[in-house]
Amino acid sequence: MRRQKQNGISCWVLGFLAMLLCYAGPVSSEEDSANFVNARFLYQSTFGPTPALIDQVEKVGIESWIKQQQLLPATYHRPLYDTPFSKGAQANRENAWYQIVLTSEDQLRQRMAFALSQILVVSRYGGALSSKPTGLVDYYDVLVKHAFGNYRDLLHEVAIHPAMGNYLSMMGSTKENPSTGALPDENFARELMQLFTLGLYELNLDGSVKRDPKTGKP
Numbered sequence: 001m002r003r004q005k006q007n008g009i010s011c012w013v014l015g016f017l018a019m020l021l022c023y024a025g026p027v028s029s030e031e032d033s034a035n036f037v038n039a040r041f042l043y044q045s046t047f048g049p050t051p052a053l054i055d056q057v058e059k060v061g062i063e064s065w066i067k068q069q070q071l072l073p074a075t076y077h078r079p080l081y082d083t084p085f086s087k088g089a090q091a092n093r094e095n096a097w098y099q100i101v102l103t104s105e106d107q108l109r110q111r112m113a114f115a116l117s118q119i120l121v122v123s124r125y126g127g128a129l130s131s132k133p134t135g136l137v138d139y140y141d142v143l144v145k146h147a148f149g150n151y152r153d154l155l156h157e158v159a160i161h162p163a164m165g166n167y168l169s170m171m172g173s174t175k176e177n178p179s180t181g182a183l184p185d186e187n188f189a190r191e192l193m194q195l196f197t198l199g200l201y202e203l204n205l206d207g208s209v210k211r212d213p214k215t216g217k218p
Contacts, residue, residue, distance in 0.1 A: 034058060046107035053107075069108035070148050075100050077144065081137045089133040090124065096137070112147035113140065120158050120196060122167040129166055139163035155196060164188065 038057040042049035045066075057065050080096040101110050122139055124130045139161050146154035158164050165171035165188075173185035193199045201218040202210045209218050 038062070045111055047101045047111060066108065069106060072106040072109070074109055074144050074147075075104040075106050076141045077137050078141055081134070090130075093133040093137050097140075109144060109147045113143040116143040116147065116154070120154075120164075122163045127167060129163060132163070132166070135163040135166070155192070158196075159188070159192070 035054060035058070038054050039049045041062055042053055042057060046053065060068070077093075077096045077100055080099060081092050083096075084092065101107075101114070104110055117140065120143065122129060122136065124133070124136060129136060139158075142154070142157050142161060146157065162171065168188040168191055170185045170188040174182050176183055204210050211218055
C-alpha cells in the first residue's frame, strides 16, 4: 500500500461553535460554511484547530496544506523524552507526547502516527512493556518516521522492533522442532494477517475470497 490521504451534542461541538462565534464575528453564510468545513477537516487531521490554522487552510486550501505538512521535518519524541521531567520515565513519555501533539508544527504527521498506533498496537498495560518506556517511545517514533511512507516499509520495521516482539510475544521464539515438540510463537504472524494487513487474500464483505473477474484467481 502506498501513501494514503486519510452523536448527539458533545462538549467539543459546543466549544467549537463558541470558538467560531468568538473568532469570526458577523460573516456571510458562505464564509461560515467554509470555516466550518476547514475546522472540521482540521479536527480530523490535527490535534485541534486554532483560529490561525483555520485561516491558513482557508488561504492555501486543503490540498496545499497537506503538501506543506508533508514537507515539514518530523518531530520525534525521543529527544523530549530524554529531557527529564519530575515524575519518572513513564511520565516523561506521556509528557513528551502531549507537548508534541499540542505544539508541534507537523500536526498531520503526528495525527497519522497516532492513527497508526491504534492499528499497530503496543501497550504499557498488562505486560512487560510497563517497565520499558524508552522502548515505547522508540517504537512510537517509528510510526512518526513512516507516517507518510510506504506501509510495507513500516510493517517491516514494526515486525523487527523489540517493543512489538515483546508485546506480541515472538521475542525469543524458536523454530519448529519435531523431535522436541517445539513450535514457533505465531502470535505476531496471526495479528499481521488478521489485523495489520488484508491477509493472504482480499475478502468480500461476506467473507468469500475476492477474485479477478477475468482469471478467477484471488
